[in-house]
Amino acid sequence: MANTNFGQYHNELGTFVFLKVExxxxxxxxxxxxxxxxxxxxxxxARFEQWRYILIFFGVLIGSLATALLYTRxxxxxxxxxxxxxxxxxSSLFRNQQSCLIVNSSGRVLKAxxxxxxxxxxxxxxxxxxxxxxxxxxxxDVYQSLTDAMENGKHWQEIVSIDExxxxxxxxxxxxxxxxxxxxxxxxxxxxxxxxxSAKQQGYFYQLLSESNVATALTDTNGQLLxxxxxxxxxxxxEADSQDNVMELLGKEFSQQWADINSRxxxxxxxxxxxxxxxxxxxxxxxxxxxxxxxxxxxEIEYLVVTLQILKLQKxxxxxxxxxxxxxxxxxxxxxxxxxFSTLTEPNREQTCLLIMDINPEGLISHISDIDxxxxxxxxxxxxxxxxxxxxxxxxxxxxxxxxxxxxxxDSVQAHKYAxxxxxxxxxxxxxxxxxxxxxxxxxxxxFEHYLSNAEVALKRAKQTGNQNICQAxxxxx
Numbered sequence: 001m002a003n004t005n006f007g008q009y010h011n012e013l014g015t016f017v018f019l020k021v022e023x024x025x026x027x028x029x030x031x032x033x034x035x036x037x038x039x040x041x042x043x044x045x046a047r048f049e050q051w052r053y054i055l056i057f058f059g060v061l062i063g064s065l066a067t068a069l070l071y072t073r074x075x076x077x078x079x080x081x082x083x084x085x086x087x088x089x090x091s092s093l094f095r096n097q098q099s100c101l102i103v104n105s106s107g108r109v110l111k112a113x114x115x116x117x118x119x120x121x122x123x124x125x126x127x128x129x130x131x132x133x134x135x136x137x138x139x140x141d142v143y144q145s146l147t148d149a150m151e152n153g154k155h156w157q158e159i160v161s162i163d164e165x166x167x168x169x170x171x172x173x174x175x176x177x178x179x180x181x182x183x184x185x186x187x188x189x190x191x192x193x194x195x196x197x198s199a200k201q202q203g204y205f206y207q208l209l210s211e212s213n214v215a216t217a218l219t220d221t222n223g224q225l226l227x228x229x230x231x232x233x234x235x236x237x238x239e240a241d242s243q244d245n246v247m248e249l250l251g252k253e254f255s256q257q258w259a260d261i262n263s264r265x266x267x268x269x270x271x272x273x274x275x276x277x278x279x280x281x282x283x284x285x286x287x288x289x290x291x292x293x294x295x296x297x298x299x300e301i302e303y304l305v306v307t308l309q310i311l312k313l314q315k316x317x318x319x320x321x322x323x324x325x326x327x328x329x330x331x332x333x334x335x336x337x338x339x340x341f342s343t344l345t346e347p348n349r350e351q352t353c354l355l356i357m358d359i360n361p362e363g364l365i366s367h368i369s370d371i372d373x374x375x376x377x378x379x380x381x382x383x384x385x386x387x388x389x390x391x392x393x394x395x396x397x398x399x400x401x402x403x404x405x406x407x408x409x410x411d412s413v414q415a416h417k418y419a420x421x422x423x424x425x426x427x428x429x430x431x432x433x434x435x436x437x438x439x440x441x442x443x444x445x446x447x448f449e450h451y452l453s454n455a456e457v458a459l460k461r462a463k464q465t466g467n468q469n470i471c472q473a474x475x476x477x478x
Contacts, residue, residue, distance in 0.1 A: 001034065014040040099169075103186040107132045107147065110185065119169065119192050120162075132188065136171060137162045150175045150186050159193070168197045215308040221301050223247045223258070235308060236282045246306055250289070251281040265293045265301060274311060274374075274400055286311040288400070311399055330395075331382050337396035337406060338448045350442050353407040353415040353475075354455045357381075357422070358436045358463070360401035374401055381431055388425060390418070404452070412475040415439045419470045436462045441475035 001007070001018055008017045016038040024030045094100055099116035101109050112127040120127070120135065127135060133143045142158060149156035156173040171190040177183065210216055210229045215236075217228035223246040233240060236249050247255040254275055264271045271291045277283050288309040296302040332340075341349070359381050360374065378401065385395055385403070392408040407415050419437045426432040438459025440451060458473035465471055 012041075014038050014043075099190045099192075101127070101132070101135075101188040101190075103132050103188055105150070105184040105186070107143075109135060116190070119167075119190065132186075136160055136169075136190070146173055149173065150184075160190075166194075167192060168194045217246065217306045219246050219304045219306060221304065223304070226303070232308065235310075238282075249282060250275055250287075251278065253278075254289075261291065265291060265304070269293045269295075283310075286399075331386070331403075332394065332396050334396045334398050334404060337394055337404060340394060341406065341448050341451075346445060348408070349445075351409050351411075352442050353410045353412065354440045354442075354451050355405040355407060355415060355419060356398065356438045356452075356455045356459045357403045357405065358401065358434075358438075358459055359403065360434065377431070378403070380429075381426065381435075384425055384429055384431065385422065388421070398452075404455075412439070412441055412472055415441075416470065416472065423469070435469060437470045438462050439470070439472040439475070441472070443474055 001020065005020045006018065008015060010016060016036060019035040021033045021035060022030050023033060094111075094113050096113075097115055099119045100113045101116055102111040104110055109127050109130050109132060112124050114124065117124045117127060132138070132146075138146070138160060142160070146156050146158075150173060153175050157171065159168065159170050161168050169190045170193050171188065173186050173188045176185050176187055211231070212229070213231060215229065215232035215234075217232045218226045220226060225243055225246060228238075228242075232238075233242075238244060238249065247258050257273075261271050261273075270293065271289075273289050275281075275287045275289055277286050288311050290307045290309075292305040292307075293301045294303040294305060341352075344352070359378055382395065382403070385405070389395065394406045394408075396404045396406070398404045407418065410418070416439065419439060422437070423432055423435065426435060436459060438455050438457070438461070440455035440458050442451065446454075454474040458471045461473065462469055462471035
């Protein structure tokens with residue numbers, strides 16, 4: 001206090017304020033006086049207590065208002081962004097490649113996108129305010145089912161043909177509603193499936209076409225089954241969804257020849273052959289097989305088309321007049337030879353022999369033989385036989401690789417001599433390799449089928465005799 005003219009200090013009870021005043025008398029002596037005041041802390045607190053509550057109240061109010069403002073601003077920004085995103089999403093969906101219409105609850109078009117106008121071949125403005133039933137050419141019952149589904153809040157879908165079946169579309173409708181319960185609309189989308197429908201119809205036609213009397217299968221390059229018709233399934237006794245390999249289905253002989261078949265397919269694009277039935281095969285009768293290679297754009301084999309046909313003995317389907325006999329200078333079907341045999345009297349039959357010639361050489365042409373090669377070889381042998389064919393003898397086709405010759409006015413000795421002369425003639429022309437001959441006589445009355453089976457027995461024995469290659473069975477006395 002002595003050093004300053006004014007100041008303050010406080011303690012635990014209050015605050016003190018002082019002011020130093022200097023006064024001088026007449027005799028110039030200066031005296032110092034101090035003016036001091038104080039106030040207690042309790043008095044200050046009591047005086048400003050209500051203002052404290054007012055300040056707290058306004059502070060809380062301002063803080064609440066600021067928080068509400070921030071929350072409102074943030075929510076507004078979120079809703080604004082969400083609305084923009086929703087609008088952009090709806091706009092992009094409405095402009096996509098799917099045809100879309102927005103229809104009111106009365107069935108009139110409110111909005112249409114470009115793809116819808118393109119699919120229906122009209123302008124967008126021409127679609128607005130038109131009835132949906134007329135736009136999509138819906139029948140009354142179909143349109144009624146649509147409106148019922150929309151009223152019940154269900155999804156609706158239907159396939160519709162427009163423009164006299166030149167265009168097929170699949171129509172889907174979904175109900176929608178706004179914030180007002182009274183306002184409703186339909187979102188109708190549709191897609192042009194004309195090409196898909198046409199492809200399905202073509203596929204159905206091809207399926208009907210494949211269900212023929214010829215067993216047909218489609219495989220990959222390894223012979224794995226991809227598709228096959230009912231005839232193929234029945235012939236090889238397989239399941240409808242079988243994925244077996246065709247090599248396993250056609251037997252061991254076919255599997256052994258698969259490499260050669262693949263080589264032929266690579267070179268010529270096709271292969272023909274015959275497959276004989278045995279105890280290990282699924283089929284009882286021999287088969288005529290044909291394989292056609294299908295190439296891709298790069299020229300590589302992509303698929304194989306396999307067809308199978310049963311090789312059967314030809315039966316006489318019609319009787320020829322008794323005065324009409326097959327000419328000896330021709331090779332006739334077996335059915336005509338059977339008819340010719342039936343016209344002979346019993347004494348004339350007793351003077352006949354039946355000869356079967358097998359021209360399928362083992363080793364040169366396998367059991368799964370190349371049909372083109374075998375057919376050429378058979379024609380060459382037929383020409384040699386017809387050149388030296390005695391009068392009254394008749395040659396007939398039995399099956400591929402086998403010929404049947406009816407020898408009239410002959411006994412077992414003459415038949416054997418004729419067989420030997422055939423072998424000599426063929427040897428001169430280098431056609432005798434793999435030739436086997438079986439001869440049967442007519443010792444007792446029998447049918448032509450029985451006669452043929454007896455000659456076949458002789459043929460089997462001829463194949464077992466080694467180099468002789470000629471054998472007789474069921475012969476009569478000379």
